[in-house]
Amino acid sequence: MTVTYRNPVISGFHPDPSVCRDGEDYYLVTSSFEYFPGVPLFHSKDLVHWEQIGHCLTRKEQLHLDEARSSAGIFAPTIRVHNGTFYMITTNVSGGGNFYVHTRDPRGEWSDPIFIDQPGIDPDLFVDEDGAVYVSSAWSGNENGPGIYQSRLDLATGKRLSEVKFLWSGTGGQYPEAPHIYCIGGWYYLMMAEGGTEYGHMETIARSSSPQGPFESCPSNPILTHRSMLNPIHATGHADLVQTPDGSWWSVFLGIRPVGYPNCHHLGRETFLAPVSWSEEGWPVIGVNGMVSETMPAGSLELQPVGEQPVREEFESNTFAPHWNFLRVAYPESWSLTEQTGALTLRGNAYTLNDLDAPAFVGRRQQHFECRAAVHLTFAPQKDGEEAGLAVYMNDRFHYEIAVMRIMGKRKLIFRRRLGSLWKVENELPWSSDTVVLTIKADKWQYNFGFSGDEKAEPVWFGAGECAMLATEVAGGFTGVLLAMYATGNGVQSGTPAYFDWFDYEAMEEMQA
Template identity: 55%
Template structure:
């Protein structure tokens, strides 16, 4: 048996000097970041959409190196994703800390709407939802000095005028304590969203995203002496965008949906989402979390990054940086629980998953659902975080009936993915099959007879392509086909997520008669910076 330790985020490399950092700071599908500080500890959350558990929580001491420490939504009572379409589920969360309590407020667009949960420890457990009777998305909380708490969000779904809406809220009950008011329409960009309210030096600053989460994305800001406005727009808006001449040729695009934080040393920073296109126009890793320094001009307006743009290599004085860690991920399934990196599609049924059926192996029992289903197939996956990587999974599978399959997948959504599997066909024989699912088209690229029960499945990636192969001994691999990364990009596949590399099993309409066992899974980046 191959034996690995869980090395993700646990291999110390070097202690970086305070002379710059690399973007993104959290690579892979981690959009809509929101951050808070407790003394010299920083906590950050991102959107999770149809994946479970929901709303990952990260910790950092330097705003640059982040460790995944848990999730806010780990129970179905908190997060019901049944039949949630791809890119539905959990939209942009906001994380705040006030008087010993963490508050995370977000929207389940697939059921329930806006709600908040609380915790004394960001690692959990988090409370059951406190539901809020207000439509719209991207809710945020602001705790004012006088004890009042404000809910700030987007346009209600009742035909109201586009803009940012606000009301006073009781966070203990979710009840409104004031009428809902339109407080700012933004600067004229479409989709004013992602609002956050801050109080800095006697001013209330309202920061929002405009332009839609695409190439025209931007971040704008306004201020007032009252939390209700009227808000005066910053004369340099947008304060962050790559839609301009300076940013349009950058390898980073779609900058926006930001949150502002003052560090414990008094410096200011902005976390925000952006994406990195391949071949100019295609991004498949999803929207990632980036970081930029902020300074304030003499008029009290923020200056972000390099004149409102950012670079992959940012030259700025940082907090004292913690040791960088390896981004390799090695899993041997020898532990009582799966690593925090693993996610399910929607709410999993525990009947189809086991780490105890066969010691040191993950057991998946194929259920009736396939990767094409808007349901919860037997699937676990990790985010693709690098353009170049090699993933290898060791699998033991002897399908009992025709149609049963199990394997590995590069998965964007139920209509756009590649899968390499072992499948039993109608002739009673087993084959290694590579299938492309591209929109309404699903076709077998290759079908290779295979008689053994133990097999190594591999996906290698470059920025432009995936390469699929298999081996009977773990050393000599047989190529079976390729797939373009652009067909799994948001520009082709649509939606707001990014590619996962996953393990799966299916009985195609019924529960599989035989389980599949995975002994080892390794994700080795080709280049940590790309």
């Protein structure tokens, strides 16, 4: 019997994966853009089952996101391990540029950032066998134009040791980016993405006898792409390679799972896995002739499932589980896990979900098309404009929310939609109780929003919004949907606490499978 695994291996908004192996352990990072903490960090024993163990950037000193626009912030990290030290290198496009952090324990704290004088984005870190360190990045460049550029680096100080040199522009696809260099079988391979992280996405590769080139393009490029294919997976690319202890090679890469016609994807770019084979001429091929499917043979991987997350989060710890995120760097007074035992407390500030700042917001990625999210909210707003509730959030211009709000001296339940320049409260009704259960039920096509007086009662469905309106094809950007608890004073600081006693996230499609 052939053992298989399911793609994506990390579902939901987890793009730009990079992976490294340390002994029997694998570590993987993805982009985080305007969300904090930055750079989600995962661990696995088998490349298929991943557990989020934290983030690389957990302190404001490491990650400045002040007024970072949606889909700005942190781009395309690379993770590598050398002589027992882990390095994560990335770009903060909202301030500072390229930098790296390091640690001896990836589950612990990472260092303060070391900024480097290397232009461009998507930096790669490669340590050669002689100890020389190279940083390569995607840059619009000099007279050579867009492509991959490289310099030598002092890893201890971050000082550049050479001029920035042009390496390769790829095969002609737009936006050559996401470079990675490997030394395999006596060759130096330069692998990168082309075509843009959309439906023309692809992965190409070249090689040289030197890490500094010149590089010869693989005659079978692209080595991974789903361009114009009748396949549930699209936009594959931005790949990284890793070798297992038994000598086999695998690749992680991003892809999307669009719905409908025309195609729309709202979960974001996700992390996929495929085996890598090698041609007689020494070129890698990802998947089956550069294509992958939702079900793939596990080959020599010894699958080791990890425990599932519980449906209910009851906020009994004084720290957040790793899957929770702030929108930019939260103001300390806007949240607490200790003010009321067994509850998340949010105090709305002047900022709303429409603003490029840090509203009181705690969210997690939507990772399944068919799912249910619910919260038990205790909230007694005292001033007009005070509001707290549950949101489906793509970015500052595209989101839905169901909430309790004080309007003209009266407490109301509202359902609101923000779609670009269009903004409307679609439904409202009086609400006298201090408590309410808010529910969102999603399928591939629609979000349904409901409420009830307690969790044992069936929700009263109160509003709906199309998933496609929150898709990248409509809303733009590089992220995916988050399901979030939030509070706001709608222009003024709110003094009334909103207590979220629990949060449920349930994957309905997996229950039915």
